[in-house]
Amino acid sequence: MENPLLSVRNLTLDIPVGGGTLHAVRGIDFDLMRGETLCIVGESGSGKSLTSLALMGLLGKTIRRSADRMDFDGTDILTAKPRAMRALRGDRMAMIFQEPMTSLNPAYTIGDQLTEALLLHKSVGREAARERAIELLEKVGITAARSRLGQYPHQLSGGLRQRVMIAMALMCEPELIIADEPTTALDVTIQAQILRLLYDLGREMNMAMILITHDLGVVARVADKVAVMYAGELVETGPATDVFNTPSHPYTRGLLRCIPQPGKTERGSTLGTIPGIVPSLIGDVQGCAFRTRCPFAQAECKADIPRREEGTHMFRCIHPDGKRHAEEEVTA
Amino acid sequence: MLIFILKRLGLAVLVAFTVSFISFSLLFMAGDPAAALAGETASGEDIESIRKLYGFDRPMLVQYGDWLISALQFNFGESYYFRLPVSSLIVDRLGVTMTLGVCGITFALLTAVPLGVAAAIRPNSIIDRVALFLSVAGQAMPSFWFGLILIVIFAIQLGWLPPSGASSPAHFIMPTIVLGYYAMPAIMRLTRAGMLDVLSSDYIRTARAKGAPEGRVLFRHALRNAIIPVVSLAAVQMGFMLGGSIVVESIFALHGAGFLAWESIARNDLPTVQALILVFSMFYIVFTFLADVLNAWLDPRMRSS
Numbered sequence: 001m002e003n004p005l006l007s008v009r010n011l012t013l014d015i016p017v018g019g020g021t022l023h024a025v026r027g028i029d030f031d032l033m034r035g036e037t038l039c040i041v042g043e044s045g046s047g048k049s050l051t052s053l054a055l056m057g058l059l060g061k062t063i064r065r066s067a068d069r070m071d072f073d074g075t076d077i078l079t080a081k082p083r084a085m086r087a088l089r090g091d092r093m094a095m096i097f098q099e100p101m102t103s104l105n106p107a108y109t110i111g112d113q114l115t116e117a118l119l120l121h122k123s124v125g126r127e128a129a130r131e132r133a134i135e136l137l138e139k140v141g142i143t144a145a146r147s148r149l150g151q152y153p154h155q156l157s158g159g160l161r162q163r164v165m166i167a168m169a170l171m172c173e174p175e176l177i178i179a180d181e182p183t184t185a186l187d188v189t190i191q192a193q194i195l196r197l198l199y200d201l202g203r204e205m206n207m208a209m210i211l212i213t214h215d216l217g218v219v220a221r222v223a224d225k226v227a228v229m230y231a232g233e234l235v236e237t238g239p240a241t242d243v244f245n246t247p248s249h250p251y252t253r254g255l256l257r258c259i260p261q262p263g264k265t266e267r268g269s270t271l272g273t274i275p276g277i278v279p280s281l282i283g284d285v286q287g288c289a290f291r292t293r294c295p296f297a298q299a300e301c302k303a304d305i306p307r308r309e310e311g312t313h314m315f316r317c318i319h320p321d322g323k324r325h326a327e328e329e330v331t332a
Numbered sequence: 333m334l335i336f337i338l339k340r341l342g343l344a345v346l347v348a349f350t351v352s353f354i355s356f357s358l359l360f361m362a363g364d365p366a367a368a369l370a371g372e373t374a375s376g377e378d379i380e381s382i383r384k385l386y387g388f389d390r391p392m393l394v395q396y397g398d399w400l401i402s403a404l405q406f407n408f409g410e411s412y413y414f415r416l417p418v419s420s421l422i423v424d425r426l427g428v429t430m431t432l433g434v435c436g437i438t439f440a441l442l443t444a445v446p447l448g449v450a451a452a453i454r455p456n457s458i459i460d461r462v463a464l465f466l467s468v469a470g471q472a473m474p475s476f477w478f479g480l481i482l483i484v485i486f487a488i489q490l491g492w493l494p495p496s497g498a499s500s501p502a503h504f505i506m507p508t509i510v511l512g513y514y515a516m517p518a519i520m521r522l523t524r525a526g527m528l529d530v531l532s533s534d535y536i537r538t539a540r541a542k543g544a545p546e547g548r549v550l551f552r553h554a555l556r557n558a559i560i561p562v563v564s565l566a567a568v569q570m571g572f573m574l575g576g577s578i579v580v581e582s583i584f585a586l587h588g589a590g591f592l593a594w595e596s597i598a599r600n601d602l603p604t605v606q607a608l609i610l611v612f613s614m615f616y617i618v619f620t621f622l623a624d625v626l627n628a629w630l631d632p633r634m635r636s637s
Binding site for chain 2: 056058082086087088089090091094095097099102103104105106107109116117120121152154155165168
């Protein structure tokens with residue numbers, strides 16, 4: 001069997017804070033094959049963004065990162081020297097950020113910023129780099145690409161800037177691209193366009209992609225694999241079809257109820273919500289973090305929750321079918 | 333960019349005219365210029381004849397027009413005290429002042445910017461604390477006191493540097509340090525704050541995500557943006573140094589324009605004072621204009637506004 005491009009085991013991120021330690025990400029595992037798209041979903045504060053920054057080696061100095069394994073195509077990115085990580089970043093793994101308005105340097109032209117990664121990583125001349133930049137700008141659907149190279153970020157709209165960010169990430173034809181909510185800051189009308197573009201280009205270049213998003217509609221369309229994060233933990237992960245057809249964690253089912261599903265959701269019916277808030281992750285977190293909001297919670301949920309696996313479909317819940325034990329009332 | 337420069341230039345000229353009017357009217361705020369000129373023992377008649385001779389009896393606006401036309405030709409009249417053309421007095425003294433100002437601001441920038449950057453890279457580190465100490469000390473010490481301390485140590489006790497005068501480059505070392513150290517704290521703190529702010533911005537993360545080495549991230553991506561407010565501040569400091577180095581010039585007996593200003597004020601030599609105020613103000617205006625142009629070059633957003 002082919003080796004995964006990216007393999008992560010027991011990734012843990014701790015942030016020392018005033019009152020103790022914030023366990024922002026707690027032991028997550030996943031594998032990503034070449035050309036595969038993994039969608040990480042979960043609400044704000046679930047550790048999605050931190051996970052992606054941890055993969056890129058871009059975490060702040062105060063965050064403690066540990067893992068049993070973090071392997072990118074044979075390179076151990078957990079112990080890699082800064083120089084080795086720099087060689088990977090922008091060349092073999094690239095990232096697209098949430099905020100196109102502030103993610104470009106205001107002092108330099110689009111051309112300068114597009115060609116930077118290529119000039120840093122590959123031995124190409126300035127002219128060749130500019131040609132490549134024009135080619136990619138055209139690919140991401142920017143018209144008059146040649147004249148854009150001399151423009152500054154403030155002269156472009158948010159949608160255009162995000163297209164530039166995508167082109168920038170693709171300059172060196174990375175094997176892995178991480179997109180952290182790339183459309184959150186954009187107008188609804190162009191969100192779908194940008195995602196489609198990203199997905200098509202990913203397919204075309206056979207890139208593996210980690211797409212972080214709130215939008216389950218997007219996930220349903222593009223994901224090969226889905227990972228559902230809740231409070232720093234992967235509560236459910238597996239092939240997209242399995243997760244969508246047999247969602248096994250109550251949180252996943254809750255998320256799915258929050259979006260309308262063509263053909264299933266009746267016109268005029270109320271969409272679901274998940275009541276409550278994400279618990280504090282400061283100090284020791286015991287048992288299932290979702291139990292305070294789970295309609296099926298019971299006494300056992302306070303203990304450690306074992307992983308349950310059906311093939312490649314994994315979830316952490318002791319009653320995946322959602323049946324409430326009659327003799328026990330909702331606790332916690 | 334050209335439109336931006338023209339706009340700023342227009343603004344600068346406007347400010348220059350305003351300043352020229354204010355500096356001209358100082359003559360009248362300081363009391364009766366004819367009486368001052370005539371001296372304490374002069375009779376009323378003497379004063380009146382001097383008033384006529386110097387044209388103080390004409391309407392103020394006419395006098396201003398006259399004065400302005402001469403000033404534009406760099407003719408500020410004759411010094412009451414030296415009995416020499418004010419313009420040649422100023423030209424003679426300006427060399428020392430400009431040398432001192434350029435050295436001072438260079439010294440300030442060369443110490444403040446690297447210290448500010450180093451402090452921002454590692455906030456609360458030893459370097460940050462040392463930089464903070466130096467800037468607080470610089471802000472707290474009056475120039476005249478710091479200058480005297482330097483003279484006591486390096487000129488009198490160690491004998492390494494000449495205590496006063498302007499006859500060799502060595503004469504400028506201590507004045508440069510005193511003048512530069514005065515400007516250093518503000519530049520340092522602004523650089524530090526700017527760098528801290530920029531380093532936490534999204535585009536710095538983007539630069540790192542591209543695999544840019546740390547030096548490139550710091551200097552090409554961060555400092556270029558953080559330095560923009562520093563440029564404006566340095567321009568004001570530079571204007572201040574050229575005009576306000578009176579204290580430093582007096583301590584080290586550098587006979588520059590600042591020293592001349594002090595002498596002229598003490599002697600009630602109004603044409604000289606007027607001209608110096610105008611020249612110093614012009615320096616401010618020119619440096620502010622240059623800073624605007626430099627900033628527009630550094631920050632493309634400014635060009636279009």
